[in-house]
Amino acid sequence: MERRIIFCTYIVLSAFAILLLRLFSIQVIKGSRYREISDNNRLKVERVTAPRGIIYDRNGSPLVRNIPFFDISAVREYMPSDEETLLSLSALLNIEPGKLKAMLHVPAVKTYVPVKLRDNLSLSEVAMIAARKIDFPGLQVDVRTGREYIYGELAAHVSGYLNRLTPGQAGDSDYSGLPPDAFVGQYGVEKFHDDILRGRAGGRMTEVDAMGRETRVISFEEPSKGRDIRLTIDMPVQIEAEKNLAGRAGAVVAIDPQTGEILALASSPSFDPNMFMEGMSAFDWNMLVTDSKKPLLNRAIQSRYPPGSTFKVITALAALEEGVINDETKFHCKGSIEYGGREFKCWKKEGHGTVNLNRALAESCDVFFYEVGKRLDIDKLASYARRFGLGMPSGIGLNGEIAGLVPDSKWKAKAKKDKWYMGETLHTVIGQGYLTATPIEMAVVTSALVNGGRLVKPKLLMDDAGALSDSFSTAGVKPENLFRIKSALISSVNEGGGTGHLARSNITEIGGKTGTAQVVSKSVYDRNRLSELKDHAWFISFAPGDKPEIAVTVFIEHGGGGGAEAAPVAKNVIEAYFNAKAERLKQEEEKEKELEYGMGDDRQKADK
Amino acid sequence: MGWVMIDRRLINNFDWGLLSAALLLSAIGVLTIFSATRPVLDAEQQSFYMRQLYWIGLSLIFYFAVISFDYRWLLRYAYFIYFFGIFLLVFVLFFGREGMGAQRWIPLGFLSFQPSEFFKLFFIFAVSRYLSDMGENINLDLKSILRAGGLFFFIPALLIVKQPDLGTAVMISFIFFSMLFAAGMRTRLLVMAVIIGIISVPYLGNIFWGSLKNYQKQRITAFMDPDIDPRGIGYHIKQSKVSIGSGGLVGKGYMKGTQGPLRFLPEKHTDFIFAIFAEEWGFAGSVMLWLFYLFIILRGFDTARRARDLAGTYLAFGITSMFAFYFMINISMTLGMSPVVGIPLPLMSYGGTALLSNFLALGILGNIRMRRMPLSY
Incomplete structure (x- = not known):
């Protein structure tokens, strides 16, 4: 028996050893885990x-405003699990019973962790849930900050x-x-x-x-x-721009030509950004992205079109700088010219007669520019276009900006594997053919025209650190040539026969250039009269004439004639800008007066 | 009568070491219960630790009472005590109070006790008496084993399984067989019994499985694969290992454990008290703690060898193996090495009946040691 007891002692000691090994493994080896x-x-x-x-x-x-959004979640361990509760909860939250049941039975990693049941409850739903809190002890409403536009x-x-x-x-x-x-x-x-x-x-x-x-x-x-x-957006200007675009597709860019500050950047049609915050349904999302009018497209920076006659300002500058024309140069317009066996038409069938540069720009005579084009190298013209900011993104600071196309012989050889034809130059000089530009690019061109040839970088953010501190590249053209163009654009709006006369304003002197970009040839359009084949309407403008504070580019997709459709929009936007400015000045004066008044009051009180 | 005239030799032989170890462990138990049940929100400290202190006081009185009787006098009434125990087990089956899915408590006014806790002790008395009456060097063949089993083992085992109290049932089978082993049961027979036991597990298991309560089945499946039900009983085993493991080498510090007070570990102050201790005192503290248990067990075996008569040897051996089984099953359960069977850690776990029966058992051990063979003369 003694031997057996000793044997048992050893058994106990070995059992202790085994337990000790296990303890060591759990505490020391796997301890940190x-x-x-x-x-x-x-x-x-x-x-x-x-x-x-x-x-x-x-x-x-x-x-924008930050506003609360309400989500609902449930701690499942606290939820009654009977069928009846499930059904009434399903009715309360407007979630299918089967779906709700599945949500409440997903295996959880941790216990007592709430699972989200639904987003974006309305205030009345929140109130209803709060009222029935006793029936659903596990429910909790989570508040999340959202955005209201x-x-x-x-x-x-x-x-x-x-x-x-x-x-x-x-x-x-x-x-x-x-x-x-x-x-x-x-x-x-x-x-x-x-x-x-x-x-x-x-x-x-x-x-x-x-x-x-x-x-x-x-x-x-x-x-x-x-x-x-x-x-940098000036809301009254922005509102006016969008009002004028209502019901049409297009874009308006209003910019301070001196600093590049964007005063308005409108694209139509638009969308309601609040939809996304509220948890958009797949249906709504599909509607939005498949809409043929493309509301999500920012036409001011994401679409390019032939700039039409607005491009003539570049052609004119290039011709002046290259000595192709001067103040004395006149060409005769009889409604069209013939070149290389083809007829190039002026928009005015009966012709403009004999015109100089000023009249040619003011009345947008095509024949004058065809004559210029005959004497101008395409690569030279393209380099001027680029010096004014065409053919590259403006760098406005928004995602997805694209650049227009400035064609030249090199581009032609690469993209079309062909040499450049003179006839193509004649299309380019009047802003047709391969040439395209985005509205924001045209706003940069307009700014440079009226600010002494500086290429501004459009900006959307006010930074007080100095609006002019950005180094601007310059177009490198003579100030007197810029002055010639500017004067012609003022003539275009303010003198008889100018294509931009519909932009004439009583409160400020506006200068501008119309553009009507053909989508198809006039004869094809006349046969079909389909709205999607209608010309694009352009208008580039600035005001006031002597020292421009605002430059407005208007583009209306399939809008028709630039003078008839786009010019009045520009006028309205420019006037809105000056009206708002005057209104602000008045308010400030009143405030100052009030302040003086109030201080007098205080003093009186103090005397008492 | 030895218990009236207190012999000077008895006082000299009193085992202070054993009592000190027991008192120290129960004091550590109270401190650990205090930490495990400390409130984390603004609630008040629960009174478990106070009640445990009262029970320690009561246990001490019983300890000294039981040590002053000569154990041989107690052995005379072994069978009577045994039948009283059986009576209590039957009584609890019909009139006992149910708690935690089992009918094992007898309400006694302000407190309630579990007769199955004491029954183990009564059982050891009866088996010791029976085996010692058979004399030295007995030949325990199959027939005599079955007879002993029929007299002392099968009936109480059945009654206890019926409560159901799986832990105690397992305990008394372990104690029974280890006492038979000490008495001289053939090694071959024991090995055979073990082999038959292992082979028949699936068959017995099938029969047994049906009679198990749901929570018992869960415990066993969870032990086999804790990931089956991570939020149920498997969670229990996992959290126990997390508590112990997170203690690392030196522990988080006393009152710094988080698993218990934050309620991640259920039954933290009863069966899983060791997990809480190990979390706060680490590997170093746990090893120290185990040394005290080892000391008591080795002291018990030594007492068995030195007992003045055969009955004393059996008694001391039975009590010591009970104590050892308690310790090893509880610890291996908290370490995730055996199923959760509801066996408390002796001396430390919260629970009055268990504490009292632990002290009674140690009292008898001390009793035998005090009256051991006069080796020194």
């Missing part, structure tokens, strides 16, 4: 989202919109640290300056017990609010 799991158990880290920066117009009036469709292409991270962005370092369902800027300024507007999320680390109840706050990091952005 279990430590992690235990911290995971008890530590909950929440993001505290930073309020997004507000977007203001140049006068400080906000375009105060002006709706107005300036939508500039402000842009927020939407959920796309799968591609989720892996992008620009968006690192964001939860997969985060809303980020997906269009316009919201997208281009997302990093500024977004701010930095804070964090809150709490200890929770097994039921998910917070026991204490371990650390809290304050979120830092996104920076506000002040746009």
